[in-house]
Amino acid sequence: MNRRIATLVAALVPVVVLGVTGSVVTVPFAALGPGPTYNTLGDVDGVPVVQIDGTDVDPTAGHLNMTTVAVRDQLNLFEAIGFWASGRQGLVPREEVYPPDKSKEEVQEGNQADFEESESSAELAALHHLDLPVSLAVASVAEDGPAAGVLNVGDTLVSVGGSPVATASAVREVVSARAPGDSLDIEYVRDGTTQTSAVVLGARPDDASKGYLGVTPEEQPGVPFEVKFNLADVGGPSAGLMFSLAVVDKLSPGELSNGEFVAGTGTIDADGTVGPIGGIPYKLIAAREAGATTFLVPDANCGEALQNVPDGLRLVRVESLDSAVEALQAIGSGADAPSCS
Known part of the structure; x- marks a missing residue:
């Protein structure tokens, strides 16, 4: 191999390597x-x-x-x-x-x-x-929570502590404003019948000074x-x-x-x-x-x-x-x- 060919080969090798690498190897970006x-x-x-x-x-x-x-x-x-x-x-x-x-x-x-x-x-x-109408249903009830045995999944909440509730945040505000041990009247609809039951609040897991009901309310279309x-x-x-x-x-x-x-x-x-x-x-x-x-x-x-x-x-x-x-x-x-x- 003469010097000219050797020089050409030496120059092409990095180009070929770069071409293969650039087209085959993936990069850690999207x-x-x-x-x-x-x-x-x-x-x-x-x-x-x-x-x-x-x-x-x-x-x-x-x-x-x-x-x-x-x-x-x-x-x-x-x-x-x-x-x-x-x-x-x-x-x-x-x-x-x-x-x-x-x-x-x-x-x-x-x-x-x-x-x-x-x-x-x-x-x-x-x-x-x-x-337009939106209802607030009970999506879940904590097994050992204050509302267990009182509220059921599917109940529609009407008022909590005498305050009408239409959103999950409204329930949280009313309950959090009360202390553990307070009794709250919960008005709800079950199977088409309006009922009222009292629930003694527990302590909220992340803040023991605030009341805890133990239910997850979920808004649902009422149309x-x-x-x-x-x-x-x-x-x-x-x-x-x-x-x-x-x-x-x-x-x-x-x-x-x-x-x-x-x-x-x-x-x-x-x-x-x-x-x-x-x-x-x-x-x-x-x-x-x-x-x-x-x-x-x-x-x-x-x-x-x-x-x-x-x-x-x-x-x-x-x-x-x-x-x-x-x-x-x-x-x-x-x-x-x-x-x-």
Whole structure:
């Protein structure tokens, strides 16, 4: 082998090694980027994303789009560099998406559970906003708790200590304001019959100075119609706000979007509180590319959203379902809406 060939071989070996390594060896990162958006007022494969059966539904049009983040895993070096260089994706340590103590399947199952819980909270928040009936049922009774033998799973709570209760937090507030040993009258409905029983409170496990009832209350729709959410292969709780807005829009006259292409994100509690989410930069990109001109941003995400807002997208700050509805109504009437600026 002459010197020229030897030099060429010596130069090519690192290139070949790099090429093989870069295309075969995976890196400990995951790529996050814009995911699909879904119009909660529309259909997917001919099925309404939000379906309400058993009552009249107001015709809806326009867009109230929920947004998602796409996650790409098992990247090789070249793929990771390509995603990073694109400007549309970001790289995060894989353990931030898939914790080392959980399998990928366990993470996906957890995300699905969060998604289903967000559907329930979205419906309840919408019913509260519309002043429609919501009942408070006993979901569980501690085996050795103060209410054992008095309350049963499925009982509907009406009042605790003389105070009407419609939410789980209301029960906690009344009970926590009393001391262990106090007797509370519990009014409830069982098998269609209203009953009242006294329960002597125990001590709360995490604070012995406060009363403890030993039941888990759970809010349930008290309406004669059914709300279904027909979106598969989506996980996490961040669709809650947009699902709730869709229910409100379908059960009330007029259009919340008022001709605007509105997208947004945010978790929602049954009481209508909107919470922060992750991946806001990618959701903003996804929304704008889908055609959105207005984006509903949880208050706690406003700072990050301002640093990543695409041109042509108005950021509207929301703290609750009520504030989101009010903001959309303001936009529709030409008034100012709370912004992230």
